[in-house]
Amino acid sequence: xxxxxxKEEVKAxxxxxxxxxxxxxxxxxxxxxxxGGDDRSGRHETLNLLHEWMDPRFLQANAYGFPxxxxxxxxxxxxxxxxxxxxxxxxxxxxxxxxxxxIEHLVDQLNQEQLAQRIEYSKKFExxxxxxxxxxxxxxxxxPEEELKQRLxxxxxxxxxxxxxxxxxxxxxxxxxxAKNVIRNTLKATHSEAAPWHIIDSSDLYERNLNVGxxxxxxxxxxxxxxxxIQSAKLHKELSAFKGNxxxxxxxxxxxxxxxxKKTLKHWQKKASLLIHQFQEKDQSCVIVFEGWDAAGKGGCxxxxxxxxxxxxxxxxxxxxxxxxxxxxxxxxxxxxxxxxAGRMSIFDRSWYGRVLVERVEGFAETREWQDAYDEIxxxxxxxxxxxxxxxxxxxHIDKDEQLSRFQERENTPYKHHKITEEDYRNREKWDxxxxxxxxxxxxxxxxxxxxxxxxxxxxxxARIEVLKHVCEVLEATLTNNTGE
Amino acid sequence: xxxxxxKEEVKAxxxxxxxxxxxxxxxxxxxxxxxGGDDRSGRHETLNLLHEWMDPRFLQANAYGFPxxxxxxxxxxxxxxxxxxxxxxxxxxxxxxxxxxxIEHLVDQLNQEQLAQRIEYSKKFExxxxxxxxxxxxxxxxxPEEELKQRLxxxxxxxxxxxxxxxxxxxxxxxxxxAKNVIRNTLKATHSEAAPWHIIDSSDLYERNLNVGxxxxxxxxxxxxxxxxIQSAKLHKELSAFKGNxxxxxxxxxxxxxxxxKKTLKHWQKKASLLIHQFQEKDQSCVIVFEGWDAAGKGGCxxxxxxxxxxxxxxxxxxxxxxxxxxxxxxxxxxxxxxxxAGRMSIFDRSWYGRVLVERVEGFAETREWQDAYDEIxxxxxxxxxxxxxxxxxxxHIDKDEQLSRFQERENTPYKHHKITEEDYRNREKWDxxxxxxxxxxxxxxxxxxxxxxxxxxxxxxARIEVLKHVCEVLEATLTNNTGE
Numbered sequence: 001x002x003x004x005x006x007k008e009e010v011k012a013x014x015x016x017x018x019x020x021x022x023x024x025x026x027x028x029x030x031x032x033x034x035x036g037g038d039d040r041s042g043r044h045e046t047l048n049l050l051h052e053w054m055d056p057r058f059l060q061a062n063a064y065g066f067p068x069x070x071x072x073x074x075x076x077x078x079x080x081x082x083x084x085x086x087x088x089x090x091x092x093x094x095x096x097x098x099x100x101x102x103i104e105h106l107v108d109q110l111n112q113e114q115l116a117q118r119i120e121y122s123k124k125f126e127x128x129x130x131x132x133x134x135x136x137x138x139x140x141x142x143x144p145e146e147e148l149k150q151r152l153x154x155x156x157x158x159x160x161x162x163x164x165x166x167x168x169x170x171x172x173x174x175x176x177x178x179a180k181n182v183i184r185n186t187l188k189a190t191h192s193e194a195a196p197w198h199i200i201d202s203s204d205l206y207e208r209n210l211n212v213g214x215x216x217x218x219x220x221x222x223x224x225x226x227x228x229x230i231q232s233a234k235l236h237k238e239l240s241a242f243k244g245n246x247x248x249x250x251x252x253x254x255x256x257x258x259x260x261x262k263k264t265l266k267h268w269q270k271k272a273s274l275l276i277h278q279f280q281e282k283d284q285s286c287v288i289v290f291e292g293w294d295a296a297g298k299g300g301c302x303x304x305x306x307x308x309x310x311x312x313x314x315x316x317x318x319x320x321x322x323x324x325x326x327x328x329x330x331x332x333x334x335x336x337x338x339x340x341x342a343g344r345m346s347i348f349d350r351s352w353y354g355r356v357l358v359e360r361v362e363g364f365a366e367t368r369e370w371q372d373a374y375d376e377i378x379x380x381x382x383x384x385x386x387x388x389x390x391x392x393x394x395x396x397h398i399d400k401d402e403q404l405s406r407f408q409e410r411e412n413t414p415y416k417h418h419k420i421t422e423e424d425y426r427n428r429e430k431w432d433x434x435x436x437x438x439x440x441x442x443x444x445x446x447x448x449x450x451x452x453x454x455x456x457x458x459x460x461x462x463a464r465i466e467v468l469k470h471v472c473e474v475l476e477a478t479l480t481n482n483t484g485e
Numbered sequence: 486x487x488x489x490x491x492k493e494e495v496k497a498x499x500x501x502x503x504x505x506x507x508x509x510x511x512x513x514x515x516x517x518x519x520x521g522g523d524d525r526s527g528r529h530e531t532l533n534l535l536h537e538w539m540d541p542r543f544l545q546a547n548a549y550g551f552p553x554x555x556x557x558x559x560x561x562x563x564x565x566x567x568x569x570x571x572x573x574x575x576x577x578x579x580x581x582x583x584x585x586x587x588i589e590h591l592v593d594q595l596n597q598e599q600l601a602q603r604i605e606y607s608k609k610f611e612x613x614x615x616x617x618x619x620x621x622x623x624x625x626x627x628x629p630e631e632e633l634k635q636r637l638x639x640x641x642x643x644x645x646x647x648x649x650x651x652x653x654x655x656x657x658x659x660x661x662x663x664a665k666n667v668i669r670n671t672l673k674a675t676h677s678e679a680a681p682w683h684i685i686d687s688s689d690l691y692e693r694n695l696n697v698g699x700x701x702x703x704x705x706x707x708x709x710x711x712x713x714x715i716q717s718a719k720l721h722k723e724l725s726a727f728k729g730n731x732x733x734x735x736x737x738x739x740x741x742x743x744x745x746x747k748k749t750l751k752h753w754q755k756k757a758s759l760l761i762h763q764f765q766e767k768d769q770s771c772v773i774v775f776e777g778w779d780a781a782g783k784g785g786c787x788x789x790x791x792x793x794x795x796x797x798x799x800x801x802x803x804x805x806x807x808x809x810x811x812x813x814x815x816x817x818x819x820x821x822x823x824x825x826x827a828g829r830m831s832i833f834d835r836s837w838y839g840r841v842l843v844e845r846v847e848g849f850a851e852t853r854e855w856q857d858a859y860d861e862i863x864x865x866x867x868x869x870x871x872x873x874x875x876x877x878x879x880x881x882h883i884d885k886d887e888q889l890s891r892f893q894e895r896e897n898t899p900y901k902h903h904k905i906t907e908e909d910y911r912n913r914e915k916w917d918x919x920x921x922x923x924x925x926x927x928x929x930x931x932x933x934x935x936x937x938x939x940x941x942x943x944x945x946x947x948a949r950i951e952v953l954k955h956v957c958e959v960l961e962a963t964l965t966n967n968t969g970e
Contacts, residue, residue: 011899011900012899014899014900015899015900015902017900018900018903019903022903043796044795044796045792047796048788048791048792051788051791051801052784052788053900055903055904056784056801056803056834057803057805061796061800061801062800063795063796063797063798064797065797065798068554068555068826069553069554069555070553070554070555094796094797095797299537299541303533303536303537306533306536307530307533310529310548311528311529311532311546311548311579312548312549312550312579312580313548313550315546315547316536316541316546318541318542320542323809323810324808324809324810325808325809325810341553349541414496414497414499414500415496415499415500415502415503415538417500417503418503418504418507418540419540
C-alpha cells in the first residue's frame with residue numbers, strides 16, 4: 001500500500017472512530033479491546049496508535065507485567081477485574097489473561113493442568129462480562145515465523161531495544177514449534193462465538209494498522225446498532241420449584257440460657273482469636289458473608305466475632321445500594337475489588353447475593369440476569385477457594401413472628417428507631433417471594449467449596465454461638481489441610 | 486459508676502449518636518475519628534463499641550498494620566489518604582499517622598530527624614483536610630503507668646491474648662520513661678487548635694466509653710451547628726501581582742526544521758528508552774505533569790514520549806471533571822490514589838493544577854481554597870520527591886494567534902472536529918485571567934524539587950523535542966544522584 005493511500009484511509013477511519021467514541025458515551029455498555037500477540041508483532045505500537053487515532057479521554061489502557069505481591073496473593077483474574085472499563089468507555093488490555101497464561105506456560109511456570117484451569121477461568125470471565133452487555137474485541141497480532149525471527153535478530157542488534165527481549169522470550173523461542181502449538185491450541189480453546197479471536201497479520205505496518213482500526217470500528221458500530229441477542233450460555237435449572245424447602249427444616253426453637261451463653265461465648269471467642277491469629281501468621285485470608293432476614297441479627301453476630309480479632313486484620317463491609325460508579329460496571333466488580341489480601345479477613349454484611357435476592361424479588365435484575373448469577377457467583381467463590389481463601393456463608397433465619405416483634409422493639413427503642421422504615425414492612429409483605437428466592441439460592445450456590453450454613457436465629461444468643469463455632473470449624477479445617485500439604 | 490447508671494446513659498448517648506449520623510448524611514463534610522494510644526488502653530474495644538453504638542453502614546473503619554510492599558514504595562501518608570471517608574460519612578482510624586510514627590521511632594525504625602519530618606507531614610495532612618471542611622477528632626486513650634504495667638502482666642498470662650503483645654511492644658516497654666517522653670512530645674507537636682488531641686483516661690471502662698461517645702457527639706453537634714471559621718493557616722502572598730510575567734519571557738519563535746526534527750526525535754527517544762529502562766530496573770518511579778493552553782499539543786508530546794516506553798511501565802491519566810465520588814473527597818484525594826508504584830511512571834494530561842487554573846478562573850473554588858492550594862500542592866509534590874519520585878512539570882506555551890489557527894484547523898479536520906467546542910472559545914475570552922493564574926502558579930509552585938518547565942510550543946516539533954530532552958535530563962540526574970549514595 002502506498003503511503004498516500006494509507007494516509008487517506010486513516011483520515012476517514014479516525015473520523016469514524018472518534019464518532020463512535022462519542023456515540024458510545026451515551027451507550028449502556030463498555031468495550032474491552034484485548035491486544036494479544038508477541039511483543040515484536042507491535043502490540044505496544046498498536047496501543048499508541050489507538051491513543052493517537054481516538055480520544056484518549058475515553059480510553060483506559062492497562063498493560064500487565066509480572067504480578068505484584070498483592071496480585072500474587074489474590075486470584076489470577078483479580079487484576080483484570082479491578083481495571084475493567086465502565087459503561088461508555090473503551091478499555092485497552094495488553095498482556096491479557098490469555099496471553100499472560102500462554103507465556104507462563106511456555107516458561108514452565110504453569111503446567112498443563114493449570115493452563116487448562118486458566119482457560120476455564122478466562123472463558124467464564126468473558127462470558128460473565130458479555131452477559132451483562134460488555135463488548136469484548138480480542139485481537140491477536142500474528143507474525144509469520146520467518147518475519148518474527150528476523151525481527152528478533154534486528155532487535156538484538158539495537159542496544160536500546162534489547163530490554164524488550166526479556167529472558168523469558170529467549171526461553172520461549174528455544175522451541176518455536178512447541179510455542180506455536182501452545183498458542184494455537186490456547187487461542188482455539190478461548191475462541192467463542194461471543195468473544196472470538198481476530199487474527200491480524202502484523203507483517204505490513206499499514207495493513208495491520210488499518211485492519212485493527214477497521215475491525216474495532218466495525219464491531220462497535222454493529223453493537224451500537226443492535227444489542228446482541230444474549231443467549232444465556234448456561235442451561236437453566238428448574239427454578240422456584242422448591243426442590244427442597246431448606247428454610248422449613250431449620251429448627252427455630254433452639255436456644256441457650258443466659259449464663260450458659262456467657263460462658264460458651266467466651267470459650268469460642270478465645271478459640272476464634274487463637275485460630276485467627278494462626279491464620280494471620282500464615283498470611284492466609286478468609287471471606288465471611290452474612291445474609292439473613294431483616295432484623296435477623298447480622299450486626300450482633302458480626303460484633304461478637306470481630307471483638308476477638310485484632311482490628312488490623314479484618315474489615316467489615318456493609319453492602320448498600322451500589323454507587324453511580326459501581327452501577328456502571330458489572331455487578332461483581334465492586335466485590336472483586338474488596339476481596340482480602342494475604343493475612344486479612346473480609347466480612348460482608350450482605351453481599352453479592354443481593355443479585356439473586358432483592359434484585360430478583362424487586363425486579364431490579366432481569367430474569368436472565370439473576371439466573372446467570374448463580375453460576376457467576378459460584379465461579380467467583382471457586383476462584384477464591386482455589387487460591388486458598390475459604391468463603392464462609394451464613395444465612396440467619398428467623399420466622400415472621402419473630403421479625404415482627406423485633407421490628408416493634410426497634411420502633412420502641414430510641415437508638416434503634418432509625419433502623420426501621422416503611423420499606424422494611426414492604427419487604428415483609430414479600431416474605432413468600434423471598435422464601436422462594438432464598439431456597440433457590442441455597443439450592444444453586446451451596447457448593448462443596450462454599451456451602452451455606454443456615455443459622456437458627458430466633459434466639460440471638462444461640463445464633464451468635466453457632467456462627468462462632470462454624471467459623472472456628474472452617475478455620476481449623478483450613479489450617480489442618482494446609483499444614484498437611 | 487454503677488452498671489445501671491451506665492446503661493441508662495448509654496441508651497441516651499446511642500440515640501444521640503445515631504441521630505447525628507443521620508444528620509451528617511446530608512452535611513457537606515466528612516468526619517475522621519482517630520483513636521490513638523496503647524493497645525492495652527482499649528483502642529480496639531473502642532472501635533467495636535462505636536460500631537455497636539452507631540450505624541455501621543455510615544462508618545468506615547481502617548486499622549493500619551505493618552506497611553505492605555506497596556505502602557512502603559509510596560510516601561508514608563499515601564495509605565491514609567487513599568482511605569479517607571467521603572462527605573457525610575465517619576471514618577475511624579486505628580494506628581493513625583501519629584501513633585504509627587511514634588511506634589516506629591520507639592523501635593528504632595525512625596530516627597529523631599525522620600520523626601520530626603513525619604510530624605511535619607502529619608500537621609500538613611490535617612491542615613489540608615480541615616481546610617476543605619473535614620472534622621478531625623483525635624482521641625488518645627491514656628493509661629496511667631501502673632495500670633498499664635499491670636495489664637501487660639495479666640495479658641502475658643492469657644495465652645490466647647499473647648499475640649496482642651508484639652515483639653515491638655516488648656521493645657517499647659524496656660524503657661518506660663523514654664517512651665512516655667516521646668509520646669508526650671509528639672502529641673504536643675501534633676496538637677493544634679483545629680485538630681487537638683483529646684486525652685481520655687482509659688482506666689475505667691464505663692467512664693472511658695461514655696467519655697469517648699460524648700466527645701464525639703459534642704464535636705459533631707457543634708460542627709453541624711456552625712461551620713468553623715476557617716482561618717487559612719497560611720500567610721497569603723501577594724497574588725495576581727505579576728511579580729514576573731514568566732509567559733512573556735518564553736521565546737515562541739523557536740522552531741526546528743522537519744528533517745532535523747526527525748533525526749533529533751529518534752535520538753532523544755532512544756535515549757529516553759534507555760534511561761526509562763534503567764529506571765524500571767531500579768524500581769524507581771516518576772511523575773510527569775502536562776499542563777498548557779487548549780490546543781497547545783499536550784497529546785502529541787505525550788505520545789512521542791510514550792512510544793519509546795514499554796506499555797507496562799507507564800499510565801497516562803487524562804484529568805477530566807471530577808466524578809461524584811471524587812467530589813465528595815478532598816480535591817487531592819484522586820491524585821494521591823494515582824501516584825505510581827515502584828518501577829512505574831504516571832503521566833498526567835492536566836492535573837491537580839486545575840485547582841489554581843480553571844477552578845480559580847471559573848470561580849469553582851473559593852479564593853481561600855485556591856490560595857491554600859499552592860502550599861498543599863507543594864507539600865504533595867515534596868512528599869513524592871522525598872520518596873525518590875521526581876515530579877516533572879511542563880507548561881506548553883503558545884500565543885493567542887497560534888491557538889486560534891489551531892482551533893480553526895481542528896474545525897476543518899473531521900477527526901479533530903469533536904475536540905473543539907464553544908467552551909474552548911469561551912475559555913479563550915478569558916485568556917488574560919488565565920495568564921495571571923498561570924504566572925501565579927509558576928511563582929508559587931516552581932519549587933527546587935519540582936520546577937516548572939515552560940515549553941515554547943508554537944512549533945509542535947520543537948516542543949516535542951524539548952519535552953523529551955527535559956525528561957531525559959531529569960531521569961539522568963536522578964539516576965546519578967541515587968547511584969552516588
